[in-house]
Amino acid sequence: MHYLKQREVQLALLIVLLAVAVGVRAPVFLTAGSLGNLLTDSTLLIMLALAQMFVIITRGIDLSVASNLALSGMMAALLAVKYPELPLLVVMLVAVAIGLLLGLVNGYLIGYLDLPPIVVTLGTMSVYRGLVFVLSGGAWVSSHQMPADFIAFPLSHLFGVTHLVWIAATAIIATWLLARYTRFGRDLYAIGNQPLAARYVGISTARRLFWTYGLSGMMAGLCGYLWVARYAVAYSEIAYGFEFTVIAACVIGGISIAGGAGTVAGAVLGALFLSVINNALPIIKVSPFWQSALTGIVILTAVLINARGNKKAGRQILPLAMLQPSSRSAA
Amino acid sequence: AEKMKIAMVVKNLGNGFFDAAHEGANEAAKQLGDVEIIYTGPTTATAEGQIEIISSLISQKVKAIVISANDANALVPITKKAMQRGIKVISFDSGIARDGRLLQLNPSSPALIGQKQIEMASDAIGGAGEIAILSATAQATNQNIWIAEMKKTLAQPAYSKIKLVSTVYGDDQSDKSYREAIGLLRSNPNLKAIIAPTTVGINAAGKAVVDEKLVGKVYVTGLGLPSEMAGHVKSGAVKSFAIWNPIDLGYAATYAAHQFVTGKATGKAGESIAVGRMGKLTVDAVGEAALAPPFTYDKDNVEKFSKIF
Amino acid sequence: MSQNPPIAQNAAPVLRLHGICKHFHGVTALKDVALTVRAGEVMALIGENGAGKSTLVKTLTGIYQPDAGHIEVNGQRVLFASPQDAMDAGMTAVHQETVMFDELTVAENIYIGRQPQTGYPARIDWALMASQAEAIFARLEVQLPVLAKVKDLSVAQRHFVEIARALSQDARVVIMDEPTASLSQREIHELYRIIGQLRAAGTAVIFISHKFDEIFAVADSYTVLRDGHFVAAGLLAEISEPQLVSLMVGRAIHQVFPKVEVPLGATLLEVSQFCHPTEFRDIHFSVQQGEIVGFYGLVGAGRSEVMQALFGLTPGVTGTVKIAGQEVTIRSASDAIQHGIAYVPEDRQHQGAHLSLSIVQNITLPILDSIGFFLRSKRSRETAIARQFSEQLELKAHHFTQMVSELSGGNQQKVVLAKWLATKPKVIILDEPTKGIDIGSKAAVHRFISELVTQGLSVILVSSELPEVLGMADRVVVMHQGHINCVFSRAQATPENVVAAASGSAHSNEELICTT
Amino acid sequence: MNAISTSPHQSAAPGSRYTILDRKAQRLSHYLAHWEALLALLLVAVFVGNSIFLPHFFDVYNLADSTFNFSEKALIALPMALLIICREIDISVSGTLALSSVAMGFAHHHGVPPAGLLFVALAMGAVCGSLNGVLVTRFALPSIVVTIGTVALFRGLASVILGDQAYTGYPQLLIDWGQGYFFDIIPRPFVILLVFAVLFAVLLHATSWGRRIFAIGSNPMAARFSGVAVDRYRFALFVATGTMAGLAAWLLTGRIGSTRPNIAMGWELEVITMVILGGVSIAGGKGSIGGVLLAVLLLGMVTYGLALLNIPGVIMTIVVGILLLITIAVPRLLNRKQTKK
Ligand SMILES: Nc1ncnc2c1ncn2[C@@H]1O[C@H](COP(=O)(O)OP(=O)(O)OP(=O)(O)O)[C@@H](O)[C@H]1O
Ligand SMILES: Nc1ncnc2c1ncn2[C@@H]1O[C@H](COP(=O)(O)OP(=O)(O)OP(=O)(O)O)[C@@H](O)[C@H]1O
Numbered sequence A: 001m002h003y004l005k006q007r008e009v010q011l012a013l014l015i016v017l018l019a020v021a022v023g024v025r026a027p028v029f030l031t032a033g034s035l036g037n038l039l040t041d042s043t044l045l046i047m048l049a050l051a052q053m054f055v056i057i058t059r060g061i062d063l064s065v066a067s068n069l070a071l072s073g074m075m076a077a078l079l080a081v082k083y084p085e086l087p088l089l090v091v092m093l094v095a096v097a098i099g100l101l102l103g104l105v106n107g108y109l110i111g112y113l114d115l116p117p118i119v120v121t122l123g124t125m126s127v128y129r130g131l132v133f134v135l136s137g138g139a140w141v142s143s144h145q146m147p148a149d150f151i152a153f154p155l156s157h158l159f160g161v162t163h164l165v166w167i168a169a170t171a172i173i174a175t176w177l178l179a180r181y182t183r184f185g186r187d188l189y190a191i192g193n194q195p196l197a198a199r200y201v202g203i204s205t206a207r208r209l210f211w212t213y214g215l216s217g218m219m220a221g222l223c224g225y226l227w228v229a230r231y232a233v234a235y236s237e238i239a240y241g242f243e244f245t246v247i248a249a250c251v252i253g254g255i256s257i258a259g260g261a262g263t264v265a266g267a268v269l270g271a272l273f274l275s276v277i278n279n280a281l282p283i284i285k286v287s288p289f290w291q292s293a294l295t296g297i298v299i300l301t302a303v304l305i306n307a308r309g310n311k312k313a314g315r316q317i318l319p320l321a322m323l324q325p326s327s328r329s330a331a
Numbered sequence B: 001a002e003k004m005k006i007a008m009v010v011k012n013l014g015n016g017f018f019d020a021a022h023e024g025a026n027e028a029a030k031q032l033g034d035v036e037i038i039y040t041g042p043t044t045a046t047a048e049g050q051i052e053i054i055s056s057l058i059s060q061k062v063k064a065i066v067i068s069a070n071d072a073n074a075l076v077p078i079t080k081k082a083m084q085r086g087i088k089v090i091s092f093d094s095g096i097a098r099d100g101r102l103l104q105l106n107p108s109s110p111a112l113i114g115q116k117q118i119e120m121a122s123d124a125i126g127g128a129g130e131i132a133i134l135s136a137t138a139q140a141t142n143q144n145i146w147i148a149e150m151k152k153t154l155a156q157p158a159y160s161k162i163k164l165v166s167t168v169y170g171d172d173q174s175d176k177s178y179r180e181a182i183g184l185l186r187s188n189p190n191l192k193a194i195i196a197p198t199t200v201g202i203n204a205a206g207k208a209v210v211d212e213k214l215v216g217k218v219y220v221t222g223l224g225l226p227s228e229m230a231g232h233v234k235s236g237a238v239k240s241f242a243i244w245n246p247i248d249l250g251y252a253a254t255y256a257a258h259q260f261v262t263g264k265a266t267g268k269a270g271e272s273i274a275v276g277r278m279g280k281l282t283v284d285a286v287g288e289a290a291l292a293p294p295f296t297y298d299k300d301n302v303e304k305f306s307k308i309f
Numbered sequence C: 001m002s003q004n005p006p007i008a009q010n011a012a013p014v015l016r017l018h019g020i021c022k023h024f025h026g027v028t029a030l031k032d033v034a035l036t037v038r039a040g041e042v043m044a045l046i047g048e049n050g051a052g053k054s055t056l057v058k059t060l061t062g063i064y065q066p067d068a069g070h071i072e073v074n075g076q077r078v079l080f081a082s083p084q085d086a087m088d089a090g091m092t093a094v095h096q097e098t099v100m101f102d103e104l105t106v107a108e109n110i111y112i113g114r115q116p117q118t119g120y121p122a123r124i125d126w127a128l129m130a131s132q133a134e135a136i137f138a139r140l141e142v143q144l145p146v147l148a149k150v151k152d153l154s155v156a157q158r159h160f161v162e163i164a165r166a167l168s169q170d171a172r173v174v175i176m177d178e179p180t181a182s183l184s185q186r187e188i189h190e191l192y193r194i195i196g197q198l199r200a201a202g203t204a205v206i207f208i209s210h211k212f213d214e215i216f217a218v219a220d221s222y223t224v225l226r227d228g229h230f231v232a233a234g235l236l237a238e239i240s241e242p243q244l245v246s247l248m249v250g251r252a253i254h255q256v257f258p259k260v261e262v263p264l265g266a267t268l269l270e271v272s273q274f275c276h277p278t279e280f281r282d283i284h285f286s287v288q289q290g291e292i293v294g295f296y297g298l299v300g301a302g303r304s305e306v307m308q309a310l311f312g313l314t315p316g317v318t319g320t321v322k323i324a325g326q327e328v329t330i331r332s333a334s335d336a337i338q339h340g341i342a343y344v345p346e347d348r349q350h351q352g353a354h355l356s357l358s359i360v361q362n363i364t365l366p367i368l369d370s371i372g373f374f375l376r377s378k379r380s381r382e383t384a385i386a387r388q389f390s391e392q393l394e395l396k397a398h399h400f401t402q403m404v405s406e407l408s409g410g411n412q413q414k415v416v417l418a419k420w421l422a423t424k425p426k427v428i429i430l431d432e433p434t435k436g437i438d439i440g441s442k443a444a445v446h447r448f449i450s451e452l453v454t455q456g457l458s459v460i461l462v463s464s465e466l467p468e469v470l471g472m473a474d475r476v477v478v479m480h481q482g483h484i485n486c487v488f489s490r491a492q493a494t495p496e497n498v499v500a501a502a503s504g505s506a507h508s509n510e511e512l513i514c515t516t
Numbered sequence D: 001m002n003a004i005s006t007s008p009h010q011s012a013a014p015g016s017r018y019t020i021l022d023r024k025a026q027r028l029s030h031y032l033a034h035w036e037a038l039l040a041l042l043l044v045a046v047f048v049g050n051s052i053f054l055p056h057f058f059d060v061y062n063l064a065d066s067t068f069n070f071s072e073k074a075l076i077a078l079p080m081a082l083l084i085i086c087r088e089i090d091i092s093v094s095g096t097l098a099l100s101s102v103a104m105g106f107a108h109h110h111g112v113p114p115a116g117l118l119f120v121a122l123a124m125g126a127v128c129g130s131l132n133g134v135l136v137t138r139f140a141l142p143s144i145v146v147t148i149g150t151v152a153l154f155r156g157l158a159s160v161i162l163g164d165q166a167y168t169g170y171p172q173l174l175i176d177w178g179q180g181y182f183f184d185i186i187p188r189p190f191v192i193l194l195v196f197a198v199l200f201a202v203l204l205h206a207t208s209w210g211r212r213i214f215a216i217g218s219n220p221m222a223a224r225f226s227g228v229a230v231d232r233y234r235f236a237l238f239v240a241t242g243t244m245a246g247l248a249a250w251l252l253t254g255r256i257g258s259t260r261p262n263i264a265m266g267w268e269l270e271v272i273t274m275v276i277l278g279g280v281s282i283a284g285g286k287g288s289i290g291g292v293l294l295a296v297l298l299l300g301m302v303t304y305g306l307a308l309l310n311i312p313g314v315i316m317t318i319v320v321g322i323l324l325l326i327t328i329a330v331p332r333l334l335n336r337k338q339t340k341k
């Protein structure tokens, strides 16, 4: 418990350090406007990482999030264009519902048919991405076609903070409550720890997984609308390859790919960390050709730092009082 | 009788520019009468994807391939093979290296495109100040040629007060392009204009300028489609942008392909090829031909054209 | 000792089974099994490995659904479609495989899926959960930190968590599938006490064990299964151990510990100054040719760790190992195998068996190099080796290409044993070799150990079963908290001495250490 | 209880009480129940269907040419199958391929003779593979995590070296192998693929190395306890995967005659799809090279058929995705019906 806390604190410190270091080179990075923008920019990644966190905790993986996001986002955009008089809330709910549905397809295959998550989501990833193209006929939906409020919503301010940030904050609190204070959330940890044992103690693994992937899909659906509205354009390839960024954020946040362990704070910090990097690179004028290599190095470093904590020493069998002299004599 | 199959292979499907070119191709086909157009392209803009498509087109024994290439060199082997099997290959928009095609149809000459973009930027910022370029991927051939042309243009004394501070790549992804645009605005407080010779880029840059509340201080220009740019012109982030007419381009390319198939053209230097309503093309020393200078769109005409392409 | 208070044989049965059948792809695991348990009764479920006991437990807890037959709880016919249904009907079980969530706390492990909730919308009340868990442990009179993560607990402590989980749900029937398999003497007594509490509270207990002394110590009645069939049931007070054994096996078993006196040869293995930073220190011992050295200790004393280090599996170990007087460096298991050491691990599921490989493939894995590079042409040779050792151990299986996952727990253990015997070792380390093995096969294993030493092998027998150690070993090494507390010769090793040394209280008997 | 029995014990057990057959009696229905049988049937069905309905499909030259589209990917799928059987995975193969291609271009421009380029590509691949291998074995990191990181690194390094340039003008030798034919009809990469498929099949299914790979995949800890040098095998498999990616880079570079940092973008998923469709269990311990090869051919025939119909690539990805989902889900659904009864 103590130790885990430390890891998240470490990551938080690292982020602050990084931000300050960037600020030294490019002071503009630390201005309120820039930091606000950074926060806004990180929200989508944070939300997706949170949902992915639950999936990874159950020993799963959801590779279809980015495709799901694109499909729900495109559907939301098409809907808003076709029926501009529709209230925004309805459009958003439709996006969420589509995302949920797509997620539940994963959930059914993984939960009830007991198929391996990586294979299922690899398959649905291609299918969903293809459907974006089919449904949109390959055409763009661009800003002047979308209703004004559709575009304005994500970046409008409420009490000086963008809606995106409010939504992300709500998502963080909701997932935290879910992870910590509901049987649903705790069951996911149990499933990830010992899938067979979870069945033995009467957890209905299939139903839990069904809804976990549903949740992941729902979040992707919501982010789909937000993404499309925020960048004011929808086309077949939006968020292409973003699933790996999301997974990388989770991994950096210390969520164990082996399942059973991971915290909301970790997911949030992991996503923030990547956002800081992504936002800092253009500002400190790193050669664009170095960006991908640097991102790779950063991910590997973060993973290595995490791993050092993971490494198992032997079990503690020797009484601690005896340990001191004997280890000295052994050395 | 069986119709003459002409395949139009584009960089990727789901791209408004090429959809418009397809329209032009269909127009040419209708006019020519005996032509069937196969419109195809890979999902993502990769050379490997185009190679797969071309090999299946060879199997289908199409008569001609009209292609906008994702990689000037990588496609040469496969298109060479196609030509050996009697298929006429001509490239348009983004070209194939000379060995791999009979004719390259430039929408306009790269020099003109480069000049045009610098002109628009210069007009917008009053002839002096810092500018930056937001490109697609670092591998995009045509982008790189245009950027090189822009740099050449900037070297002219008329533009001595304009300074290119940075070139960045948004990989044709809206989020990355947006982030790069924000980065440009942040790290270059005196920036006056962003030139984005790619539709995803110009869109993202326009949005970034609006979001950063820099409309009127920083101008975005570049290449884009009227249907996609209308919103940004209205918001004021974009004063003007340019594009050639993709319909005309598709029309001319298809028409030219027909001429090659029927033996009315060979692609020799200096040859003049009739392309229907577009008049005649003249083949230059390196086997290329150009249509017309790019057309500029601003708030006066963008609405009208946004309904067309 | 069957002086348990007599239970009313006319009390209404809590649980009744009728004609339960269960098949797995053509394998009959249970056929027409009937069984009756009454409130306050402790019933021993007895049977050889693969008799179908665990399958029955899984049927009773809703993990498997029977193919035929039905279950009655309190006279009502019930259907357990899921573990949840069974739990709701008051069935709980401590399964043969540990059912634990390492990353969760003790309290949560007990209440997972049923955490106490408050408020609206309902949320988990962590404080209440902790205090309820504490209350259960208080009732059990066991000390356990309820907020510790289970991964930090010892094996014995984990068992108590499982038992606490079974008790936390007001069970009508508590089923324990070999609960003592990895417990030491002291903890077994704690368990007896807990079972006594349950009985007094009117809970029915189904107790599965291969150890007859335990069965006679805690149970009132018995039900015997053989090859998935119901064989007999009755009161333990009315039957003797040999009778029970013959019911179970279908024949008589005579020798319990066929210890043969073998002249000891030269020192074969010598370990000195063996140290590890956290697990053990200053380990000295030697083994002579033809000798059986028993290692005894409480569960978690570090015996397995020493053996694994000796077998080259643990990095960071210092000290010297000599084989036949020659100093050797062992950095990996294959080094150890080459030097003639074999190690049969205790944790069959994780360290021993390859469940998705076939029996032959399991058995020949460590000796592949000696069989040849192109295995395709060596199939008959592989099968012959597998057959030789499987038959010696009385393995029950259909064919050698069967996957090990389809075997019962005990038979899996036999496959693992066969694997190591096939390496033709000089020194064989057996870590709890008879854990989970039925009495008939156990005799076979013991006979086999004796045979090994007559052939000039040396055996290190790590066991938490006192009778086994005392019955088989020439010398008994007792470990406590990562070091060797005492070494007893066969004559000195009395149950009292050994148990006292194992619990660390024999420090004054220093002089015993150097007896050889 | 613990009294020592003094009765002399009977010498060795007179054989087991149970008879154990050498192997399961094989019936035809058992063979049909194999995944490979299902794939083979599907392949035949697709082949016959395509031949009947597509005019240009059944043409030896066309069919031969269609193998160009998958041979390089399939070459990577072979070691990938071994890795996945071993419970590991390598997402970084396409990055390795890009970096190997860049290394070749670099070497070529610095005067390395044509014949040497193959070794440059293989060496670069092996280096990338060893980096993955070291990170996975030395630091006990999950391979999916490591390779998500290294794919960005490898591709990033390729782009650092190349910038917005491209390497072109490769020697004829490369072109001969990348796009040439044997006997003017069989594409060379396909022949290389078949040779390696046989090699890998023998390695995996007939040798002790292969047996150990299965053992590691089925239970890594038990394998270590049985004297298998688990980490050495893992490391070797990563190196093998990297090296095969290097070989694929050599062929692909020869085929397309140029190198850009985005070469072979997204191939990792296609390669993994081939392996999984081939019946290799993502949970490790199960799979066969035959299955993978059948899956490669099946995918090749399906996409080629769709391409002849000029179906857009996007629809093809949908078809492939659905194919993947159906092939794994249908057996499970049928099985479930059976056990429900
Ligand atoms: N999942 C399964 N698939 C196929 N056969 C099985 C399965 N589970 C059990 N069996 C078979 O059912 C029979 C009964 O096994 P079970 O595990 O119930 O035995 P057991 O009495 O608990 O033995 P042990 O004392 O060794 O634990 C065995 O023959 C076993 O091979
Ligand atoms: N806290 C724990 N967490 C996880 N696994 C454990 C833990 N304690 C023990 N085990 C596992 O359970 C098995 C039995 O462990 P045990 O407590 O017997 O330790 P040991 O060192 O083998 O002690 P000994 O052999 O002296 O009984 C071992 O295989 C060990 O890996």
Ligand SMILES: [Mg+2]
Binding pocket: C053, C054, C055, C096, C177, C408, C409
């Ligand atoms: Mg059992």
Ligand SMILES: [Mg+2]
Binding pocket: C300, C303, C304, C346, C431
């Ligand atoms: Mg032990």
